Amino acid sequence: MHATHANLKGLSLDLKPPAPGFAGEDLTLEVRLHNPSRARFGIGMAVQQPDGLTELAWCDVPAQGHALLQLRYTAAQRGLLPVPGLRIETRFPLGLFRAWSVWRPAARAWVYPKPESDAPPLPAQAAQGDQGEAAAGVRLPGPDFEGVRPYRRGDSLRQVLWKKAAQSGDADTPLLVRDTLAPASRRLWLDLVDAGGADFEQRLSRLCAWVLAADARLLPYGLRLPGQELPPDHSPVQRQAALELLALAEPRR
Numbered sequence: 001m002h003a004t005h006a007n008l009k010g011l012s013l014d015l016k017p018p019a020p021g022f023a024g025e026d027l028t029l030e031v032r033l034h035n036p037s038r039a040r041f042g043i044g045m046a047v048q049q050p051d052g053l054t055e056l057a058w059c060d061v062p063a064q065g066h067a068l069l070q071l072r073y074t075a076a077q078r079g080l081l082p083v084p085g086l087r088i089e090t091r092f093p094l095g096l097f098r099a100w101s102v103w104r105p106a107a108r109a110w111v112y113p114k115p116e117s118d119a120p121p122l123p124a125q126a127a128q129g130d131q132g133e134a135a136a137g138v139r140l141p142g143p144d145f146e147g148v149r150p151y152r153r154g155d156s157l158r159q160v161l162w163k164k165a166a167q168s169g170d171a172d173t174p175l176l177v178r179d180t181l182a183p184a185s186r187r188l189w190l191d192l193v194d195a196g197g198a199d200f201e202q203r204l205s206r207l208c209a210w211v212l213a214a215d216a217r218l219l220p221y222g223l224r225l226p227g228q229e230l231p232p233d234h235s236p237v238q239r240q241a242a243l244e245l246l247a248l249a250e251p252r253r
Contacts, residue, residue: 004097007040007090011061013103015083020110020243022208023078027109029071031086035061042092047073048085048102056089075111078204078247083107112208112243113201119209122219123194151175155235156218187232188214190242191224192249200251208246215239226252 016030031045044056059067073084089100148161151174159177190210195203207223214221215234222232223242226249230242 001097003093004090004099007042007092008088008099008101010036011040011043011088012036013086013088015105015107018083018107018109020112021075022112023075023114025074025114026072027075027111029073029083029086031069031071032066033059033061033069034066036064039063040090040092042090043067043088044090045069045071045086045088047071048087049073050076053087075109078111078113080108080244080247081111083109110244110247112247113204115209115212116202116205117209119206119213120196122188122210122213123190148176148178151177158218188219188221189224189232190214190221192226193224204246204249208243211239211242211246225249 012034014032014034016032018027018029021027029047033043040061042058043061044058046053046056054071054073057069057071059069061067071086075081083105085102085104087100087102089098091098151160155177161176161178164176165173190207192203192207195206195210197203197206211221211223215238218234220232220234221238221242223230223245225245228245228249230238230245
């Protein structure tokens with residue numbers, strides 16, 4: 001009994017910031033176990049869920065070293081949610097006793113709405129903005145090729161002119177990207193009103209699928225929700241901002 005208890009005593013844990021995921025799918029947690037003394041054997045961890053524990057993941061922790069465990073659990077709902085409690089246990093050395101403890105990390109994970117599996121095509125692009133803006137020739141990032149410019153943080157790697165970078169042979173030469181622009185009159189708005197359906201969660205699911213589709217096609221898009229509007233753009237930052245808005249969206253009261 002004392003040996004089993006001592007196999008856990010003194011271990012410390014830290015959690016890598018959780019990667020975002022989608023409701024109804026598995027999220028992965030990476031936990032690192034730190035051991036300040038002799039080797040530990042048969043250390044198991046699981047995630048506490050409303051219906052019980054997830055499957056235990058096992059590891060040994062070397063003396064004065066660390067080990068990494070990956071735990072999976074299902075997020076049933078969307079939102080910025082606290083990470084569930086994690087249970088650590090051992091039955092070493094003989095399996096006659098079990099020592100265990102619960103750790104509640106001070107971390108939260110983004111859970112986006114589950115994207116609709118058979119979502120309809122993206123809404124047709126139309127003039128949604130100010131007529132004066134379109135007349136002035138205001139342009140936004142989009143699929144139409146306009147020229148080249150230096151790489152900026154957030155640009156898609158698919159727009160980088162890799163051949164030019166290879167031909168220069170100089171590591172200090174800045175990368176160039178295709179400068180793709182689209183007229184303001186062709187902005188794509190993803191609006192909750194256009195998502196159809198009476199159920200609020202179903203409409204968010206469709207908007208989520210549309211955001212992913214527009215991002216994959218390199219289309220600039222904006223997002224409209226009750227009381228919120230995300231201006232049109234296309235970048236990894238835009239994708240993250242749109243998905244986070246959908247994760248926290250609430251129906252109009």
